[in-house]
Amino acid sequence: MVAIKPLTIFRTRALVTLLGFLSVVGLMLPPALPSQAAVIVLDPGHGGNDSGAGRGNxxxxxxxxxxxAQKIAALLEARHRVELTRTADVQMEPADRAALANHLRADLMISLxxxxxxxxxxxxxxxYYHNDERLKIPFGTSSQGSLAESDADRPEWDRLQIRHQHQSQNLAATLKQSMGDSETFDNVTVSSVPLVPLMGADLPAVLVEVGCMHPAAPTNRQMLEQQLNQYAASLAKAIETALPGLVQ
Ligand SMILES: [Zn+2]
Incomplete structure (x- = not known):
């Protein structure tokens, strides 16, 4: 039996208390993400006074x-950092949505x-991926005269997404393939148009429009929930499939 001095007992108790405290803190903190974790920004479209489709429903x-977006995030956040551009029914400027993704240096952004x-x-x-064809016309070759001048005047912000067009196009193709392979969607297509919410996104970014949204009357709330769950599962899987091609 080893005699223990009172000071040693005090130190031991202090150490045990400290370890206990740290383990409680450890339980409170979210688990560390794996090293290959990506930063994903999901952008729930519309908000506030802007109800989008189905206005009045x-x-x-x-x-x-x-x-x-919340359901997709729930499926991905054990492995990735997932941030939403809005988490409540608030109005947002299109540029603020892309600005968040840029600020976080996210690996990809999906507007929903x-x-x-x-x-x-x-x-x-x-x-959809952003494709502003006007920006591809070399200065002075436009048949529409003033177009070249207006392009030159465009703020850099409006041209940020064009830098990532190839990756965004690849992202769109991968999402289409994965979503099309799932039994959730009957038909998935890719299209490119000028996308105001994404033109300032300095990262691979696409806009996914799903249909047809269930017109949720109180009687079919359960069907709506089922539809949301299935769409979220298909999209979460598609995002996971696309990530290796994006994360360096
Ligand atoms: Zn919309």
Missing amino acids: EFAEKQFTLAL HAAVAPYCSGRTATV
Whole structure:
């Protein structure tokens, strides 16, 4: 038996208390993300006074996109850092959405939208990437005269996404393939148009519009929830599939 001095007992107790405190803190902290974790920004379309499609319905596009983003985040956040551009029913400027992704130096950004009948039919989705063809016209060659001058005057912000167009196009193709392979969607297409919320995104970025959003009357709330869960699962899997091609 070893005699223990009172001071040693005090130190031992202090150490045990400290270790206990640290383990409690450890339980409170979120688990460390794996080293290959990506930073993903999900952008629920619309918000606040801007309800989007299904305006006046109990459950408009702005609610659908937020619920969808939250469900996708829940499926991915054990392995990745997932940030939403909005987590409440608030109005946002398009540029602020891209600004958050730029600030976080995210690996990819997905803006979420939903269509309602008659603008869609069945379980379809379109993956858009930003493509402002006007920016590709060399100065002085425009047949529309003033176009070259207006391009030269465009702020750099409007041209940030063009730098990543090739990667965004690849991202769109991968998402389309994965979502199309899942049984959730009947038809997934890729399209390119000028996208105001993404033109300032200095990273690979796409806009996914899913359809047809369920017109959520109180009686079909369960069907809406099921649709959201299935769409979220398909999109989360598609994002995981696309990540190796984006994360360096
Ligand atoms: Zn929309």
